[in-house]
Amino acid sequence: MVGRFFINYYYSPINANDCHYNFGNFILLFAFITVLFRPYSMILTVCEKFNLPDIQSVKPLVSGLINSSYKISLNNGNSYFLQRINTGIFKNPAALQKNYQLIQQHLTFNGAMKLPELVKTATGNLLYDNHGEVWRCFEFVKNTYSPTAVHTPEKAYEVAHCFGSFTAVLQSFDSTKLEVIIPHFHDLDFRYQQFKTALQNAPTERIVQAKDLIQRIEDYASLVKKFMIINGDKKAFPLHIMHHDCKISNILFDVDTNAIRCPIDLDTTQAGFFFSDMGDMVRTIVSSLDENDTRFSELAIRTDFLKAVTEGYMDAMAPFLTAEERSNIPYAGSIMTYMQAMRFLTDHLNGNIYYKTTYPEQNKDRTINQLRLLDLLQEHITGKKYTVA
Structure with a gap:
């Protein structure tokens, strides 16, 4: 049994619907390297703790940037989603599970989306701590898939409507019951202060090389002032329970009908401002190029996708939005794109310690990409070529 498991673990082909990202040979190589550093005996031990017997195969799911995830397939046809939580980022794994249960219960009570079920350990716990490595397990929902990109305005509308509906259903839930998972997650002033700290501590050579980008970030500081206005008026800009990671790969679709089943990956779901989810979708869906693309001059905003995202979310x-929130919806994409540009540049100045990179200047290039997108979004809002103050 162990010999067959070893073969399946190291050589089972990775299906695109399982890993959610299909980057061809690079992904296969990355997955192979990943499993080399995750002894199969460890996986067997964890599976045993979650009462998952008679394992047919284990497939690394390489889409995540934070946690390490695996699809566990049993010989009885059932599959499970096993995940090692990155406790360097998520310092309170129990809070993740508590929040998930509370949200799941509320959605079920209101007859809304059905989330994947949590799987308990053989002793009835939602987490298994293996010498400091914290694991959890979910059902792997049958006949579902998660695409990696939005290819049509119609699909953009569906995605935006899904995440909007998620927050809408949670309007009747007491947000104070949720644990704060990542403090200041979409706090633009906090990110700006991190940027300033990086400037103080970065090597002179890095600052000189990035001086034009540093100036661009400073030129857009009026968006920080806009955030401060938002943050200072809780009546006009109340908190909502936001998903905070709105990308199409965090939605399950039905294999047969292509209909949306539910959002997934609720780890960062917590109270936040109106611009977070809408802005993140504008940033990731409306841009014609991925944030890692270096064809900066070719980057454009797809106005039909922008219209679809806005209509889907607002429908x-x-x-549930105030008049002030509705009037500021056009700026959601600009705020989130500026924040992400700033975070990329901050990480570059800090020596690439947060975001995964494949070459030394990647965070710098990501900053250029996001600032180009920000320019285009501002031009779309004003109706004229945008020049930062």
Whole structure:
């Protein structure tokens, strides 16, 4: 049994619907390297703790940038999602599970989306701590898939409506019951202060090389002032329970009908401002190029996708937004794109210690990409070529 498991673990082909990202040979190589550093005996031990017997195969799911995830397939046809939580980022794994249960219960009570079920250990716990490595397990929902990109305005509308509906259903839930998973997650002033600290501590050579980008970030500081206005008026800009990681790969679709089943990956779901989810979708869906693309001059905003995202989100959330929030929706994409540009540049100045990179200047290039997108979004809002102050 162990010999067959070893073969399946190291050589089972990775299906695109399983790993959610299909980057061809690079992904296969990355997955192979990943499993080399995860002894199969460890996986067997963890599976045993979650009462998962008679394992047919284990497939690394290489889409995540934070946690390490695996699809566990049993000989009885059932599959499970096993995940080692990165406790360097998520310092309170129990809070993740508590929040998930509370949200799941609320959605079920209101007859809304059905989330994947949590799987308990043989002793009835939601987590297994193996000498400091914390693991959890979910059902792997049958006949579902998660695409990696939005290819049509119609799909963009569906994605935005899904995440908007998620927050809309949670309007009746007491957000104070949720644990704060990552403090200051989409706090633009906090990110700006991190940027300033990086400037103070970065090597002179890095600062000189990035001086033009540093100036661009400073030129857009009016967006920090806009955030401060938002943050200072809780009546006009109340907190909502936001998903905070709105990308199409965090939605399960039905294999047969292509209909949306539910959002997934609720780790960063917590109270936040109106611009977070809408802005993140504008940033990731509306841009014609991925944030890692270096063809900066070719980057454009797809206005039909922008219209679809806005309509999809507002069709779900408009009744729950204040007049001030609705009037500022056009700036959601700009705020989140500026924040991400700033975070990329901050990480570059800090020596690439947060985001995974494949070459030394990647965070710098990501900053250029996001600032180009920000320019285009501002031009779209004003109707004229945008020049930062």
